[in-house]
Amino acid sequence: MSQQINITVTVNGASYQRTVEPRLLLSDFIRQDLGLTGTHVGCEHGVCGACTILLDGQPVRSCLMFAVQADGHELFTVEGLAIDGLKHLHPIQEAFHEEHGLQCGFCTPGILMTVKPFLEQNPDPTDEEVRLAISGNLCRCTGYQHIVNAVKTAAEKMKEER
């Protein structure tokens, strides 16, 4: 029998207790053990950024961590963005909707998770700063310009909400 470890993680404010094998990637834990399939798995070697989540508020690749390492930590995934189910989208989601910041949507959860703390720390970013911030997220559809536009629009929306 392989080694099994009990872990407790907080995801989007809810606490989960599970028993996991040490080799289980955090990305697979979130999708398969917790059923939160908004976090996408692309390259599984840290290049594409689709699996980006927030670990204690900071964006990280969930495919480059083991679930056991998240024990006792606070995670945030794309499911936590909208308020009250899907009734109230987060301003970043609204902006991506309005600006066509996605086409197929595969990269979008990772980009939203990257953009959220970025805009909280840089409420008024330049195009250059936006491009650097999302440099670790690959998108094969949009050509990025619409994503940059969406991030700028999201910044405006978030300022209005303050």
Added chain:
Amino acid sequence: MKPAPFKYHAPTSVEEAVGLLADYGYDAKILAGGQSLIPTMNFRLSQPSVLIDLNRIPDLGYITPTRDGGLRIGAMARHVAIEQSALVADVTPLISETMPWIAHPQIRNRGTFGGSIAHADPSAELPAVLLTLDGRVQATSQRGRRWIGADDFFVDLFTTALEPDEMLTEVAFGPMPARSGAAMREVSRRHGDFALVGVTALVELDAGGACKDARMTYFSVGDGPVAAKQAVAALIGQKPTAEIIQAAADLAANADIPTPNADIHATLEYRRHLISVLGRQALTLAFERAAQSARQGGAK
């Protein structure tokens, strides 16, 4: 793909960690930030039977000044902490200048300074920085602690002077010399990718404005960071004119690293071209900064 099974240990002290290393030796692999190790495990290029996760050891992420004006960086200090540290920017501006070139923000939130040094990837920036700044690495095992100088630390491809029962616990840098300046340059296909060629340089001027000492290290050109010793020798004692700098950069390409590795990303000829161009740019910038430091009375 998914990682092969392994036994997982999460020690809560350095003593416990080196005890595990002593028990398992070559079978164990240390997990620091995991941003290089876990990709290779996901591809099963690496299949360690035991992982020793350092992330539960408190207080290994420090960045502290030394009494002589240098800097001590704990093994688990994350890239993001070093990038944002005012102390690092003040004592070793070359490190601060280099950090944004390391991968992407998400990787830098997790990756560690010590992990990058111990991993010894020939394409990585920090091993070259360690060589250029002549830093020291603290190795800890049950047998005790020892210091390894940068020049002795990198042995071969992904291979360091660390013994199987040793772990890197700290990296230390002395104060920058008076009238000195440093710079780094790199070229990659996309920002955040591994460099096709990169270089770090540190130069020191004498009171008369001639080059007193210099260190220059390339990365992504061989099996590890490569010191451009002949290029540097051509600078010592010389006034850093454009001609002298160009001659030194050409020596780096023609004498120090005449056969950089060729791969799908760049041919040998292109890498040699970059060695010369980036060497000239880094040296020019470093000498400008050294001259500025000299004008400010020898302070940094």
